[in-house]
Amino acid sequence: MSTTDYAVRPVPQIIAHEVHKPRETKKWVDWVTTTDHKKIGIMYMVTTFVFFILGGVEALLMRVQLGVPNNTLISAEHYNQLLTIHGTTMIFLFVVPIMAGFGNYFVPLMIGARDMAFPRLNALSYWLLLFGGIVFYFTLFFRPPEAGWWSYPPLSEALYSPSAGQDAWIFLIHITGISSLVGAINFYATIVNMRAPGMSWGRLPLFVWSILIYAVLLIVALPVVAAAVTMLLTDRHFGTHFFDPTNHGSPVLWQHLFWFFGHPEVYIMILPGFGIISEVIPVFSRKPIFGYKAIAAATSVIAFLAVLVWAHHMFASPVPVVVLGFFMLSSFLIGVPTGVKIFNWIATLWRGSLVMTASLYYAVGFIAIFVIGGITGIFLAIFPVDWQLNDTYFVVAHFHYVLMGGAVFTIFAGIYYWFPKMTGRLLNERAGKVSFWIMFIGFNMTFFVQHALGLSGMPRRIYTYQPGLGWSTYNLISTIGSFILSAGILVTVINIAHSFKHGRIAGPDPWKANTLEWFTTSPPPVNNFDAIPRVRSVEPMRDIRRQVERSTGVTQKTGGSERFARV
Amino acid sequence: MLASLALAPGAFANFLTPKSGGSPNADSIAELYKLVLYIAAFVFLVVELTLLYSVYKFRAKKGAVAAQIHGNTRLEIGWTVAAGLILVVLTVITFIKLPSIINPPNSDPKGLVLSASTTEPSPPNGRKLTICVTGRQYIWRYTYGAACQQNPFTTKLPYSYQQMVAPANTTVVLVIQSTDVIHSWWIPSMGGKVDAVPGYTTYTWFKAPYAGAIYHGQCAQLCGRNHAAMTALVKVVSPTDYQAWIQQQTAAINAANQQVIQLRRVLTATGNL
Incomplete structure (x- = not known):
C-alpha cells in the first residue's frame, strides 16, 4: 500500500501497510496455508456457495420429480437420498458455515481487530468443514444416506438403513460440528477480548452481536447433537x-436430543442474517438503527428461548398434553422478540432517505418474506393446529420462508453489501435488482402454494403421488417457480463472476457506511488497520467522517460511487 | 356421491384451510385454524402495508434528509405488549377449543357400541368402538375390537389392511402402534396426525357423520423407500352395514385360515412341508 497524503485521500481511511515481507510461494500455497481471517472468510464463503449450488440442484431434481403425479423419473430410493442430502447440505454445509464465513471476514474488521483470537484454530475450522463436506459427498459414489436430515431411528438404525451412507452422515455431523464449535469458541474469544478501545457492549455493531449469540448457541447446542449421533453410531455398530x-431403548429420546440441537440450529442460521439486515438497513436509510438496545436484547432473548422450544417439532410424537401446552407457549414467546426486530427494522426505514441499492432490495424483500414465515410459525406452534400441519408441505413452506426467503435473502443482502469490501469492486446494481425480482417472484411461486399443498393433505418426503387428490396443479406451479428462483440466483452468480474482474472500483467506503470495516482499504491489507480508532458510538465510521468534515471543511466523498450516497 | 365429495378431485383443493368434515375434532381444528388465520391476516396486512408504504414514501429524493431518530421507548414497549396480547388471545382461543379436539364425544343414539374400556381416551359415557391401527413398512393394518390391544396379531379378531371400515355416528377410538419404524397416522378430514412409534401406544379418535364417505390419508412420517405408497382409506358405513361387514370379514378370514390349515395338512402328509 502506498502512503497517500492525508488531505488528498477522498475518504477518511486508515493508512495501512502490508506487514509481512513478500513471499516467494505460489498463490494456492498462500491460500492453503493462510491463517488470515479474511482469506479464510472468503474460502468459507466460496466453499459454502458451491454447496449451496449443489443443494439447489438436488432441490430442482426433487421438484422435477414432483412436477406431475405418478412421475417415474426418480426412484423412491434416489428421492429419499436427495431429500436427505439436500437438507443436510443446506443446513450443515451452507447456511451455518456461510454465516461463519461472513463472521470470519467481518467480525475482526468491525470490532477493529487485526485477526481472530486464534488464527490457526480458525484455519482448522475451515478445513474441517471442507473435509466434512467431502466425506459426505463421497457417498454419492456409493450409497448416500436416505433417512432424512433428522435421521429418526429406528429408520436410521442398522436394521433399516444398513448402508454406510448413514455412517457418513454421522461423520458429517461430527466433523462439521467440531468445525463450528471451534469456530464458535474463536468468535466468542475474539468478540469478548479484542474490541477496539471504547467499543463497549452498547457500541458493538449489531452484526457482531448476532455472531456473538450465534457462537453461544452453537456452544450450547452442538455437544448435544454430537452425543446423539455418537449414540446412533454405537447403536449401529457396537451393540x-x-x-x-x-x-x-426409545426412539423418542433421539427426537428430544436431536431437536434440543435442531431448534437452536434454526436461530443459529437466522440470527446472523438478522445481524446483516440490522447493518444494511440503517446504512441505506441514512438513519441510525431504531432501538439498538431493543434489537440487541431481542437477539439475546431469542437465544435464551431457542433452547426452550425444541419439542414443538414433536407435537405428533407420544408426548403428554401438558408438555405440548408448555412448548406451545414457549414457542409463542419467541415470536415477541422476533416481532420486535421486524418492527424496529421497519421503524428504521420510516422517515429515512432510502438509497435503493440491490442490498436494500434484498433486505426489504427479506422482511416481506420473513413476516410470512413468522406468521405460519405461529400456526405451527398451536399444537392442535400443528396436528394437521406437521410433516406436511405446510411445514416445508414455513421453513423455506424462514430459511430460503429468510436466511438466503439476508445472505444475498450481505453479498451485495460487502462484496466491494472483499474484492474492491462493486457488483452490478442493475443485475442485482433483476436478480432480486426474479428470485422474489420465483421464491413465492415455489413456496406459497406449498402451504396449500399441506392444507390439502400432502405429506412431505413422498417421492410421488396419485392424481385426483387436488395436489397436481399446486405441485406444477411450485416446480415452475423453483426454476424461476434458480434463474434469479444464477443472475447473481454471473454478476459475481463478472464483477470480480470487471466491476467498477469501489473505493474504501462506497456506501457511506457506519462501521469500522469501511475505515480501511478495499480489500483490506493483511493487518487490517495500522492504527485503531477510538470508538465513541455504534457508528464509528460515521463519527470519523464527520470529524474529518469538521476539521477540513470538505464534504467527504465515498471514493467511487457517489450515486449511492446522496444525503 | 358423498364419497366423491370427500375425495375432492379437481385441480385445486384446500387453499387456505385444512381439510375437515370427517369428524368433529377435524372440524374443531379447522375452526381454530380459521380464527388464527383472521388474526394472522390482520397482522400480515398491517406489517406488509407499513413496509410497502415506507419503501414507497421514503425513497431518497433531492433535498430529503433522513430523520435522525435513535428509538422511542414508548413505541417499543407498545408493540412488545401488543405482540404479547395477540399471543394471549391465541392462547385463550386454543385452550377454549382444545377439549373439543382431544376429548371424544358420546356416540349418537343410532351409533354402534361394541366395547367399553378405561385405559384409553373415552367419551363421557365410556361407550365407544376400538380399532387398533398398526403401522409397518409399508402398510397399515386395522384390527377391530377392544381385545386388539392385547396383541393385534394373535387375537382372533377381524382385521383388514389399507382400507379401514368404520361405522358412522359412532365414537371410534384408534389405538396406534408400530412394529418397525416410526409411521404417522393421518386422515386429514378426520383429525390431526398421531405418530405410530415402536415401543409406544398412542391414541386418537374420530366420529364420522356420513355413511358412504371414503376418506383418504397416508403415512406422514418418512418410513423408508415406499413411504409414498403407505396410503390409508377410511370407508364410513352405517352401523348395521358395519356389523354385517365385520361378520363377513370374520367369516372370510376363518375360511382362509381353514384353507391354510387344510393345505398345511396336505403338504405335511405328502411330505412337502
Missing part, C-alpha cells in the same frame, strides 16, 4: 440400544 425399542 448399544439407546434408540432401539425392542431392547428397551
Whole structure:
C-alpha cells in the first residue's frame, strides 16, 4: 500500500501497510496455508456457495420429480437420498458455515481487530468443514444416506438403513460440528477480548452481536447433537440400544436430543442474517438503527428461548398434553422478540432517505418474506393446529420462508453489501435488482402454494403421488417457480463472476457506511488497520467522517460511487 | 356421491384451510385454524402495508434528509405488549377449543357400541368402538375390537389392511402402534396426525357423520423407500352395514385360515412341508 497524503485521500481511511515481507510461494500455497481471517472468510464463503449450488440442484431434481403425479423419473430410493442430502447440505454445509464465513471476514474488521483470537484454530475450522463436506459427498459414489436430515431411528438404525451412507452422515455431523464449535469458541474469544478501545457492549455493531449469540448457541447446542449421533453410531455398530425399542431403548429420546440441537440450529442460521439486515438497513436509510438496545436484547432473548422450544417439532410424537401446552407457549414467546426486530427494522426505514441499492432490495424483500414465515410459525406452534400441519408441505413452506426467503435473502443482502469490501469492486446494481425480482417472484411461486399443498393433505418426503387428490396443479406451479428462483440466483452468480474482474472500483467506503470495516482499504491489507480508532458510538465510521468534515471543511466523498450516497 | 365429495378431485383443493368434515375434532381444528388465520391476516396486512408504504414514501429524493431518530421507548414497549396480547388471545382461543379436539364425544343414539374400556381416551359415557391401527413398512393394518390391544396379531379378531371400515355416528377410538419404524397416522378430514412409534401406544379418535364417505390419508412420517405408497382409506358405513361387514370379514378370514390349515395338512402328509 502506498502512503497517500492525508488531505488528498477522498475518504477518511486508515493508512495501512502490508506487514509481512513478500513471499516467494505460489498463490494456492498462500491460500492453503493462510491463517488470515479474511482469506479464510472468503474460502468459507466460496466453499459454502458451491454447496449451496449443489443443494439447489438436488432441490430442482426433487421438484422435477414432483412436477406431475405418478412421475417415474426418480426412484423412491434416489428421492429419499436427495431429500436427505439436500437438507443436510443446506443446513450443515451452507447456511451455518456461510454465516461463519461472513463472521470470519467481518467480525475482526468491525470490532477493529487485526485477526481472530486464534488464527490457526480458525484455519482448522475451515478445513474441517471442507473435509466434512467431502466425506459426505463421497457417498454419492456409493450409497448416500436416505433417512432424512433428522435421521429418526429406528429408520436410521442398522436394521433399516444398513448402508454406510448413514455412517457418513454421522461423520458429517461430527466433523462439521467440531468445525463450528471451534469456530464458535474463536468468535466468542475474539468478540469478548479484542474490541477496539471504547467499543463497549452498547457500541458493538449489531452484526457482531448476532455472531456473538450465534457462537453461544452453537456452544450450547452442538455437544448435544454430537452425543446423539455418537449414540446412533454405537447403536449401529457396537451393540448399544439407546434408540432401539425392542431392547428397551426409545426412539423418542433421539427426537428430544436431536431437536434440543435442531431448534437452536434454526436461530443459529437466522440470527446472523438478522445481524446483516440490522447493518444494511440503517446504512441505506441514512438513519441510525431504531432501538439498538431493543434489537440487541431481542437477539439475546431469542437465544435464551431457542433452547426452550425444541419439542414443538414433536407435537405428533407420544408426548403428554401438558408438555405440548408448555412448548406451545414457549414457542409463542419467541415470536415477541422476533416481532420486535421486524418492527424496529421497519421503524428504521420510516422517515429515512432510502438509497435503493440491490442490498436494500434484498433486505426489504427479506422482511416481506420473513413476516410470512413468522406468521405460519405461529400456526405451527398451536399444537392442535400443528396436528394437521406437521410433516406436511405446510411445514416445508414455513421453513423455506424462514430459511430460503429468510436466511438466503439476508445472505444475498450481505453479498451485495460487502462484496466491494472483499474484492474492491462493486457488483452490478442493475443485475442485482433483476436478480432480486426474479428470485422474489420465483421464491413465492415455489413456496406459497406449498402451504396449500399441506392444507390439502400432502405429506412431505413422498417421492410421488396419485392424481385426483387436488395436489397436481399446486405441485406444477411450485416446480415452475423453483426454476424461476434458480434463474434469479444464477443472475447473481454471473454478476459475481463478472464483477470480480470487471466491476467498477469501489473505493474504501462506497456506501457511506457506519462501521469500522469501511475505515480501511478495499480489500483490506493483511493487518487490517495500522492504527485503531477510538470508538465513541455504534457508528464509528460515521463519527470519523464527520470529524474529518469538521476539521477540513470538505464534504467527504465515498471514493467511487457517489450515486449511492446522496444525503 | 358423498364419497366423491370427500375425495375432492379437481385441480385445486384446500387453499387456505385444512381439510375437515370427517369428524368433529377435524372440524374443531379447522375452526381454530380459521380464527388464527383472521388474526394472522390482520397482522400480515398491517406489517406488509407499513413496509410497502415506507419503501414507497421514503425513497431518497433531492433535498430529503433522513430523520435522525435513535428509538422511542414508548413505541417499543407498545408493540412488545401488543405482540404479547395477540399471543394471549391465541392462547385463550386454543385452550377454549382444545377439549373439543382431544376429548371424544358420546356416540349418537343410532351409533354402534361394541366395547367399553378405561385405559384409553373415552367419551363421557365410556361407550365407544376400538380399532387398533398398526403401522409397518409399508402398510397399515386395522384390527377391530377392544381385545386388539392385547396383541393385534394373535387375537382372533377381524382385521383388514389399507382400507379401514368404520361405522358412522359412532365414537371410534384408534389405538396406534408400530412394529418397525416410526409411521404417522393421518386422515386429514378426520383429525390431526398421531405418530405410530415402536415401543409406544398412542391414541386418537374420530366420529364420522356420513355413511358412504371414503376418506383418504397416508403415512406422514418418512418410513423408508415406499413411504409414498403407505396410503390409508377410511370407508364410513352405517352401523348395521358395519356389523354385517365385520361378520363377513370374520367369516372370510376363518375360511382362509381353514384353507391354510387344510393345505398345511396336505403338504405335511405328502411330505412337502
